[in-house]
Amino acid sequence: MRPFYRRKWPEDLPKSCPICGAEFVSTGWNIKVGPNRIGRVLRNAAKWAFLPCMLGAFVVPILFDRFIGDWLSEYGGQYFLVMISIPALLGFASLLTPIRRTLECKQCGWNRDYQVGKTTPIPPPKGQP
Numbered sequence: 001m002r003p004f005y006r007r008k009w010p011e012d013l014p015k016s017c018p019i020c021g022a023e024f025v026s027t028g029w030n031i032k033v034g035p036n037r038i039g040r041v042l043r044n045a046a047k048w049a050f051l052p053c054m055l056g057a058f059v060v061p062i063l064f065d066r067f068i069g070d071w072l073s074e075y076g077g078q079y080f081l082v083m084i085s086i087p088a089l090l091g092f093a094s095l096l097t098p099i100r101r102t103l104e105c106k107q108c109g110w111n112r113d114y115q116v117g118k119t120t121p122i123p124p125p126k127g128q129p
Helices: 037-067 071-095
Strands: 031-035 099-104 111-115
Antiparallel strands (some): 031 099
8 A cells, every 4th residue: 555645656747857867756846736937926026026015005105295295195095006906916917827737856956847637848948958
């Protein structure tokens, strides 16, 4: 009987790294299922945009109102809604990207995206083997 944490390695994925030859672990250490590269970039951008947008949503209207005048009463609410919605829109856009299986070698850093249920890899970006 197989241990519960060992999964059968997918037949359409390589079993070892094409660069360094390291064997991939079947416990899910080398394979992740999630959004494609664009989705991962959007998700990280949403994480990094959260704090600056929240600071901008609360601090900038107060400073503008103090130094310029009635700016807060005219445009403050619209500015606040735009600033708090930027991270949410980036996160939502990352959910709309296609789901891919990302295969990564932990020794040399090689990674490649594969379609879910397909046998052909997605071509790598230029400059990556």
